[in-house]
Amino acid sequence: xxxxxLIELEGLRTHxxxxxxxxxALDGVTFSVPRGRTLCxxxxxxxxxxxTGRSILxxxxxxxxxxxxxxxxxxxxxxxxxxxxLRPMSRQMRTIRGGEIGMIFQEPMTSLGPIQTIGKQISExxxxxxxxSKAEARNQTIEWLARVGIPRPETRLGAxxxxxxxxxxxxxxxxxxxxxxxxxxxxxxxTTALDVTTQAVILDLIRELQEEMDMAVxxxxxxxxxVAQIADxxxxxxxxxxxxxxxxxxxxxxxxxxxxRALMRSIPRLGGSREPLEAIRGMVPHPFRRPxxxxxxxxxxxxxxxxxESLDPDLREFGDGSQVRCLLYxxxxxxxx
Amino acid sequence: MTAAPDxxxxxxxxxxxxxxxxxxxxxxLLRRTVGHVRAADDLTFDVFEGETLGxxxxxxxxxxxTGRMxxxxxxxxxxxIRYRLENGTTEDIAEYEGAALKRFQRDIRMIFQDxxxxxxxxxRVLDIVGQSLRAHGIAxxxxxxxxxxxxxxxxxxxxxxxxxxxxxxxxxERQRIGIARALALNPRLIVADEAVSALDVSVxxxxxxxxxxxxxxxxxxxxxxxxxxxxxxxxxxxxAVMYVGxxxxxxxxxxxxxxxxxxxxxxLMSAVPQPDPRLRGASARRRLKGEVADPANPPAGxxxxxxxxxATDLCRTEMPAFRNLGQGRSVACHHAETLNLQGALxxxxxx
Numbered sequence: 001x002x003x004x005x006l007i008e009l010e011g012l013r014t015h016x017x018x019x020x021x022x023x024x025a026l027d028g029v030t031f032s033v034p035r036g037r038t039l040c041x042x043x044x045x046x047x048x049x050x051x052t053g054r055s056i057l058x059x060x061x062x063x064x065x066x067x068x069x070x071x072x073x074x075x076x077x078x079x080x081x082x083x084x085x086l087r088p089m090s091r092q093m094r095t096i097r098g099g100e101i102g103m104i105f106q107e108p109m110t111s112l113g114p115i116q117t118i119g120k121q122i123s124e125x126x127x128x129x130x131x132x133s134k135a136e137a138r139n140q141t142i143e144w145l146a147r148v149g150i151p152r153p154e155t156r157l158g159a160x161x162x163x164x165x166x167x168x169x170x171x172x173x174x175x176x177x178x179x180x181x182x183x184x185x186x187x188x189x190x191t192t193a194l195d196v197t198t199q200a201v202i203l204d205l206i207r208e209l210q211e212e213m214d215m216a217v218x219x220x221x222x223x224x225x226x227v228a229q230i231a232d233x234x235x236x237x238x239x240x241x242x243x244x245x246x247x248x249x250x251x252x253x254x255x256x257x258x259x260x261r262a263l264m265r266s267i268p269r270l271g272g273s274r275e276p277l278e279a280i281r282g283m284v285p286h287p288f289r290r291p292x293x294x295x296x297x298x299x300x301x302x303x304x305x306x307x308x309e310s311l312d313p314d315l316r317e318f319g320d321g322s323q324v325r326c327l328l329y330x331x332x333x334x335x336x337x
Numbered sequence: 338m339t340a341a342p343d344x345x346x347x348x349x350x351x352x353x354x355x356x357x358x359x360x361x362x363x364x365x366l367l368r369r370t371v372g373h374v375r376a377a378d379d380l381t382f383d384v385f386e387g388e389t390l391g392x393x394x395x396x397x398x399x400x401x402x403t404g405r406m407x408x409x410x411x412x413x414x415x416x417x418i419r420y421r422l423e424n425g426t427t428e429d430i431a432e433y434e435g436a437a438l439k440r441f442q443r444d445i446r447m448i449f450q451d452x453x454x455x456x457x458x459x460x461r462v463l464d465i466v467g468q469s470l471r472a473h474g475i476a477x478x479x480x481x482x483x484x485x486x487x488x489x490x491x492x493x494x495x496x497x498x499x500x501x502x503x504x505x506x507x508x509x510e511r512q513r514i515g516i517a518r519a520l521a522l523n524p525r526l527i528v529a530d531e532a533v534s535a536l537d538v539s540v541x542x543x544x545x546x547x548x549x550x551x552x553x554x555x556x557x558x559x560x561x562x563x564x565x566x567x568x569x570x571x572x573x574x575x576x577a578v579m580y581v582g583x584x585x586x587x588x589x590x591x592x593x594x595x596x597x598x599x600x601x602x603x604x605l606m607s608a609v610p611q612p613d614p615r616l617r618g619a620s621a622r623r624r625l626k627g628e629v630a631d632p633a634n635p636p637a638g639x640x641x642x643x644x645x646x647x648a649t650d651l652c653r654t655e656m657p658a659f660r661n662l663g664q665g666r667s668v669a670c671h672h673a674e675t676l677n678l679q680g681a682l683x684x685x686x687x688x
Binding site: 044045165166167168195196197198199200201203204222223224225226227228229230231248249252262263264266267268269270271272274276277278279280283284 | 539540541545546549550608617618625
């Protein structure tokens, strides 16, 4: 774990300035993305997992913007680029985005351009980032389409996204995310809209390509089954903060944060009991009504009365590299500074 | 928990026979019919009173269409749905129209997938939930309000909410409103079409618990259309697997999950990502190749044969019949008896 990570997020705050008020989508997110491994970011809707991915790429939609914190990108262990210091449309940022950090979105139909053929979209990306000739870009495009399992790729270059099925479109999206051999692939719920059978094929593919290219993957999902299948490390987020970070075995076998534990208990498992599921009480609070103290305390089954309502726990590190933000593990500061 | 109903002892609430839904494909200026999409074809199954029947399959397999035919939102193009009324007589509701249809639709209600698009944003909760009570002339005025308040309490919402609009609620609360709406007319059967798919895991657990509680309280029967097999395994008593508009297999939950009879069921189950890192990659050997067949232009023989690793010449030429193999299990596979397929669950006797 002493190796320099690929990305370090330090106290990242991304806020959305809406007419009704400020939505603190990310409220001090700190974690690192190690090289060549798969990190899953999980959490329920509104926890900020997608905004985290978009912040790294500097593609947060207005009225959102990064207001505080740093995103340190280490292309090599000895180099450091602070992404938050770059302008979103600067040349350097555009080189990183799509070139060194690839991305796959949830809905391929809205993320692929509708009026350009898939061949054009991929080969243009390769040409921009790799500066190769048109013919070479075309060859690489065919190679990538074949690699992601699209049959007869030469004939598909001229196809438009609407002519492809959902699974095929998602493969095109993956080819687009990988075609510049990025150091990091950010995949935001890439299989959520797909059938389980197609999902299984896509997950196999991502895993296979990752090993082959020694690429880091940041996989954003809410599906704990998917996490168990592909993650090396897991970051659990709740209301714009990291609740827990640990290796995948620890997360599933010995989770520390009450939220992680509650999530694990609430999912139905094949062959499990048919007793009522242990649901988490209440629901994710509205972003304008963020609870005081630990933001999970109103729903927490292990809440410590008189403490969790007022004390905001720090992210505490354990010997195995895991991190937990919970008063059960000591270490706290007063909420209001 | 209700036990799986004994197929021989009770007479079914609904007997579906050779049910078909063929949508015409029209082309050209004169909108000539050039073919049919066989969204559902020759479906034969029973729904027993008090059970939860799961309907699973990939997108486009016809599970939603089937649910909509059972609720008669869609009128089938063929086949019959024999429905047992409360007085014990049985009627074919597949052909019902007008007043007869309206009367029957009090008994069978639907819960929809997307809690954001299935509620009219311009109506108050009172109107959304009370709409059917008004339409059927059951309640109005203060009585209607009382009934709606009572329904909200049943689904765990506060009765004061009746004057609010849907935008004031979260996804999980909206789904509860959808459930209250389905319950308004005291139905006997509820078709839940992907009712928990759009919900966060913690809210999904609450909703599943609620549905189970309501089922026991009001003696409901559920047809649960879903693609998440862990959810289906948790909530259903029996499971029906569909492929390209046809029934691949139906049987008691544990039997189907332990020892499927159709190769498609096996493939579907092997694709479920299990929430256990130790089971990682355990099923990678049984990935499905190729794409789902086009229901407008299905392959000859068994629709599944181009993707099936067990396919023989017989499968390529002859469509398998949907056969009853006893113990409540039916399957549409020529080789069901000889294949030894593996389910998502380990048999009980081996650890």
